[in-house]
Amino acid sequence: MTERIVVSPGDLLGDGVFETLHLRPSGPWLLEEHLARLVRSSSILEMPEPPVDRIRSAISDLSVSSGALRVIYTRSGVLNVSVSTIPATVLRERREGVRVLTADLGFTVRKPPPWSLSAAKSLSYASNFAARRWAARQGADDVVWLSTEGYVLEAPTASVVWLDGGVLCTVPPEEAGILPGITAEHLLSLAGPAGLGAAQRMITGAELSRAGAIWLTSSLRGLAEVVELDGVARDRSPWTPRLLDLLGF
Amino acid sequence: MTERIVVSPGDLLGDGVFETLHLRPSGPWLLEEHLARLVRSSSILEMPEPPVDRIRSAISDLSVSSGALRVIYTRSGVLNVSVSTIPATVLRERREGVRVLTADLGFTVRKPPPWSLSAAKSLSYASNFAARRWAARQGADDVVWLSTEGYVLEAPTASVVWLDGGVLCTVPPEEAGILPGITAEHLLSLAGPAGLGAAQRMITGAELSRAGAIWLTSSLRGLAEVVELDGVARDRSPWTPRLLDLLGF
Incomplete structure (x- = not known):
C-alpha cells in the first residue's frame, strides 16, 4: 500500500x-x-x-x-x-550490527549560525540521505558525522551511544548542536537498573574508536552495534542483547 | 489559485x-x-x-x-x-534594493563533505527559509552567507555580484561549493558589451563591503542592489538600472 x-x-x-x-x-x-x-x-x-x-x-x-x-x-x-513496513535493512542492522565510517561534516560546533535547524527534525532530509548513499558506496552501512573540530555529532538517522568502562554515554545535544535522540535518552535512563552509569560527553572520533562498545540508536533500530568502524572490525559486546532487551526488542 | x-x-x-x-x-x-x-x-x-x-x-x-x-x-x-504570482517583496527589492546582513554559515569551503549537496538546488530548503527569517528579525531583507574562513558564498535564494573598478564579479561556484547562479552567469556574459570586465573571484566579507556596488541576483529579482550592508548604508550605483535593462527588466 x-x-x-x-x-x-x-x-x-x-x-x-x-x-x-x-x-x-x-x-x-x-x-x-x-x-x-x-x-x-x-x-x-x-x-x-x-x-x-x-x-x-x-x-x-x-x-x-x-x-x-x-x-x-x-x-x-x-x-x-x-x-x-520496517525496512529489512533495519531489522538486519539490529541483529547483525553496522559497519560505520566517520566523516567530517564540514560544520563547526563552536559557532553554529543563529538560524541553525540542526537541533530540529526538519523535512529537509536530502543531505541525510546523501550521506548514507555515500557510506553505501564505500561499502559501509552508515556514517557518523564529525564536526570540523573532530567531535562526534550523530548519524544521519540515528544517535551515537558508547560504553566507557561501566558508563553508557551519548553526545550532549545542546553542546553539539544535534537532534536530541529519544531512543538514546531513553536508553540512558535505563542504565542505572542495568548496573551502568550514564553520561553525556563530547568525544572525538579517535576517542570513540577506543570505546568498549558503540551503538547507533533510533526508534526503529532500537540499537545497532557498530561492528566495524572506519574499516577496523570490533568485538561484539555482551551488552548488545541486554540493551536491546531493555528497549523491548 | x-x-x-x-x-x-x-x-x-x-x-x-x-x-x-x-x-x-x-x-x-x-x-x-x-x-x-x-x-x-x-x-x-x-x-x-x-x-x-x-x-x-x-x-x-x-x-x-x-x-x-x-x-x-x-x-x-x-x-x-x-x-x-511574483511576490510583491521581489518587485520591491528589484526597485528599491535590499538591506543585507553577512553571517557565518558555520561551514568551511576548504573540505566540504564528499556527499555535499551545496552545489545542487535540492528541495531541502528549510535552512534557506530559516536564514531569511533570521535576517527579517534583525530588520534586514536578506543574508549573505560567509564560510567559516570568511569568504562570501551566496544568499539563501540568490547569488552575489559586485563591481570592482570596471569589473563585474561573482563567486566561483566550484571553488566556493555553492549553487551556480544562472542569472549571475548570464549577467557576467553581458558585461563586455556593457563596457565592463567580468571575473569570478573569492572575496571576504570585509573586501565585499569595499566594492563599488553589490547586487543579489536571481531569476525573479533579476538583480536587487544592496543598499545597506551590515547596517552601513551604501550609495546607489548608476549601474543598477543599466544592468536591469540588460537583463530585460
Missing part, C-alpha cells in the same frame, strides 16, 4: 517537521517523547504548533498495530500520519 | 530538485540554462534524470504567460510545473 496525499507544490520544499516512531502492538513506542520533540522542532522552525490532539486521534484510528509510524507536519498545515 | 498535487508522504522529505524561472510573455527566461541546472542537480543527488521533454510540454501547455514558474522533480518521480 502506497499512501497518497494532496499537497501544494510549496509543501515539497522540505519546510516542516516530522517524527518516526516504532509502532508496537502495545502502542506507539515513546509517543509522548516524540510528540514533544515534534513540537520543539516546529518551534525551532518558527512554524505553527503541530495539532497534537489530531495526531493522537489519527494514531488511534490506524488499522495496523506494528510498523514504522511517521508523522509529518508542514508549515502550510499539511498533517500526515502513515505506517509502513 | 492554489495548485494541488498528489504525492506520497516520502515526497515531503525534501529529496528532489527544483528550479524557479521568470516566465515572461516572450517565454520562460533562460529556460535551457535552468533545465541544464535541474539535470546537474539531479545528478549530484544521484537520482533519475528529470524528464526534460515532459517539462517542456508542461511549460508549453501553461495558460498564463508571466509569473514565477517553478519546476519540481522528486526522487520518486513526482513532476510538478506551476506558475504563481
Whole structure:
C-alpha cells in the first residue's frame, strides 16, 4: 500500500517537521517523547504548533498495530500520519550490527549560525540521505558525522551511544548542536537498573574508536552495534542483547 | 489559485530538485540554462534524470504567460510545473534594493563533505527559509552567507555580484561549493558589451563591503542592489538600472 496525499507544490520544499516512531502492538513506542520533540522542532522552525490532539486521534484510528509510524507536519498545515513496513535493512542492522565510517561534516560546533535547524527534525532530509548513499558506496552501512573540530555529532538517522568502562554515554545535544535522540535518552535512563552509569560527553572520533562498545540508536533500530568502524572490525559486546532487551526488542 | 498535487508522504522529505524561472510573455527566461541546472542537480543527488521533454510540454501547455514558474522533480518521480504570482517583496527589492546582513554559515569551503549537496538546488530548503527569517528579525531583507574562513558564498535564494573598478564579479561556484547562479552567469556574459570586465573571484566579507556596488541576483529579482550592508548604508550605483535593462527588466 502506497499512501497518497494532496499537497501544494510549496509543501515539497522540505519546510516542516516530522517524527518516526516504532509502532508496537502495545502502542506507539515513546509517543509522548516524540510528540514533544515534534513540537520543539516546529518551534525551532518558527512554524505553527503541530495539532497534537489530531495526531493522537489519527494514531488511534490506524488499522495496523506494528510498523514504522511517521508523522509529518508542514508549515502550510499539511498533517500526515502513515505506517509502513520496517525496512529489512533495519531489522538486519539490529541483529547483525553496522559497519560505520566517520566523516567530517564540514560544520563547526563552536559557532553554529543563529538560524541553525540542526537541533530540529526538519523535512529537509536530502543531505541525510546523501550521506548514507555515500557510506553505501564505500561499502559501509552508515556514517557518523564529525564536526570540523573532530567531535562526534550523530548519524544521519540515528544517535551515537558508547560504553566507557561501566558508563553508557551519548553526545550532549545542546553542546553539539544535534537532534536530541529519544531512543538514546531513553536508553540512558535505563542504565542505572542495568548496573551502568550514564553520561553525556563530547568525544572525538579517535576517542570513540577506543570505546568498549558503540551503538547507533533510533526508534526503529532500537540499537545497532557498530561492528566495524572506519574499516577496523570490533568485538561484539555482551551488552548488545541486554540493551536491546531493555528497549523491548 | 492554489495548485494541488498528489504525492506520497516520502515526497515531503525534501529529496528532489527544483528550479524557479521568470516566465515572461516572450517565454520562460533562460529556460535551457535552468533545465541544464535541474539535470546537474539531479545528478549530484544521484537520482533519475528529470524528464526534460515532459517539462517542456508542461511549460508549453501553461495558460498564463508571466509569473514565477517553478519546476519540481522528486526522487520518486513526482513532476510538478506551476506558475504563481511574483511576490510583491521581489518587485520591491528589484526597485528599491535590499538591506543585507553577512553571517557565518558555520561551514568551511576548504573540505566540504564528499556527499555535499551545496552545489545542487535540492528541495531541502528549510535552512534557506530559516536564514531569511533570521535576517527579517534583525530588520534586514536578506543574508549573505560567509564560510567559516570568511569568504562570501551566496544568499539563501540568490547569488552575489559586485563591481570592482570596471569589473563585474561573482563567486566561483566550484571553488566556493555553492549553487551556480544562472542569472549571475548570464549577467557576467553581458558585461563586455556593457563596457565592463567580468571575473569570478573569492572575496571576504570585509573586501565585499569595499566594492563599488553589490547586487543579489536571481531569476525573479533579476538583480536587487544592496543598499545597506551590515547596517552601513551604501550609495546607489548608476549601474543598477543599466544592468536591469540588460537583463530585460
